[in-house]
Amino acid sequence: MADPRIGMLVNTRKPGALAMARSLIEWGKASGVSFLFPPHEASVLGIQGVDDEEWRRAVSIAVVIGGDGTFLRAARYVLGASISLYGINLGHLGFLASGKAEEAEKDLEAILRGEYSLSSHRVLEGKIRRDGKNIHSLFALNDLVLAKGAMARVMHIEVSLGDKVLNTLPADGIIVSTPTGSTAYALSAGGPIVPPHIPCMIIVPICAHTLYTRPVLAGENDVITLTPKGNHRDLLLTQDGQLGYEILPGDSILISLNGEKAVSVITLPTRNYFDLLQEKLQWGRGIVTFEKE
Known part of the structure; x- marks a missing residue:
């Protein structure tokens, strides 16, 4: 060269x-x-x-x-x-x-x-919706995490796949991870290890206040919607654990695997x-x- x-x-x-x-x-x-x-x-x-x-x-x-x-x-x-x-x-x-x-x-x-060789790592695209409008879009290689702040109150998060409600979780927060991020925060919260070539998203609750909640895999074409319930005002959506966005009562976060953007990694x-x-x-x-x- x-x-x-x-x-x-x-x-x-x-x-x-x-x-x-x-x-x-x-x-x-x-x-x-x-x-x-x-x-x-x-x-x-x-x-x-x-x-x-x-x-x-x-x-x-x-x-x-x-x-x-x-x-x-x-x-x-x-x-x-x-x-x-x-x-x-x-x-x-x-x-x-x-x-x-x-x-x-x-x-x-x-x-x-x-x-x-090159491996292509898919990224999450998150859209914050407020009053029926998308007010912000963000991308994450590892994960998007919705969590409460310093106060010890439990939050309730409605989790939907498409137009179907999957569950309403009482928890300290929830992680939506790519396979790349499965060995990061999601792993410490009890999620599975998923090789990066498997196209999926991983939904992992953080300290769920129920005995029956387990991590769930979503497909590459699914859209995950996280909707905090109640009037909890101390909520933060973090992007790869590095950037944070305030989430207000009534907001929703729509998360999917972006079909166009990816990170190319040399192996x-x-x-x-x-x-x-x-x-x-x-x-x-x-x-x-x-x-x-």
């Missing part, structure tokens, strides 16, 4: 991520690879960057340095552009940012040789989804050992 240009997105609040970025810049100079930076990263690193629109037009592959939170922000930043993301994990679990810092240069060399042959599950969740380690007879 002649004079390849790769975009770079960095968690600028992490000294380790900035050090990794500077290290890759030096590696790129020696390897003939140019990294392109959007305004914020360029300013923090003290180098020349380009504006957001030019960055999105020029870049086809972007390296994301940080953790899964950084990857989620990067996914929203590139949504709608033809950009594939590769994450280098400097955070905790690293299901999205799956690359290892010590293997970054080797991984980039493999990517430049074309030795990778290396040596690090597939099921390898990550075994590594990150420690499956099969330290429980039972077998000796050959």
Whole structure:
């Protein structure tokens, strides 16, 4: 690849991520690879960057340095552009940012040789309806979560699939997750692990005040409607756990899998989804050992 240009997105609040970025810049100079930076990263690193629109037009592959939170922000930043993301994990679990810092240069060399595959991750589209009108639309790679604030009152949430009411839940909140987000908040709330290639949505109650509530899968063409009942005024809809929107009495949230937008994620042959599950969740380690007879 002649004079390849790769975009770079960095968690600028992490000294380790900035050090990794500077290290890759030096590696790129020696390897003939140019990294392109959007305004914020360029300013923090003290180098020349380009504006957001030019960055999105020029870049086809972007390296994301940080953790899964950084990857989620990067996914929203590139949504709608033809950009594939590769994450280098400097955070905790690293299901999205799956690359290892010590293997970054080797991984980039493999990517430049074309030795990778792409997986398409569907995103949720949420529409907040108020007084019969859509007042806001938002997209989430992991999940949309409707939850109460600091007060300990239980909320009641009517959950519908299409025009059919599924249940009215007394709970602390509810998670609607993509398969990508099934290993995030939904997992800690008791939801199933769903590989990202399975097209569905996952509905997971948070601390439901009933013994019979269980997670439910919805189809890729379903529309989930969440309607808080009563006059509870301390409600928040969060987008990938990073952005929040106030929900008022009488509002509804319509959630579906967007049919046009998706996040393209680079996967290396040596690090597939099921390898990550075994590594990150420690499956099969330290429980039972077998000796050959």
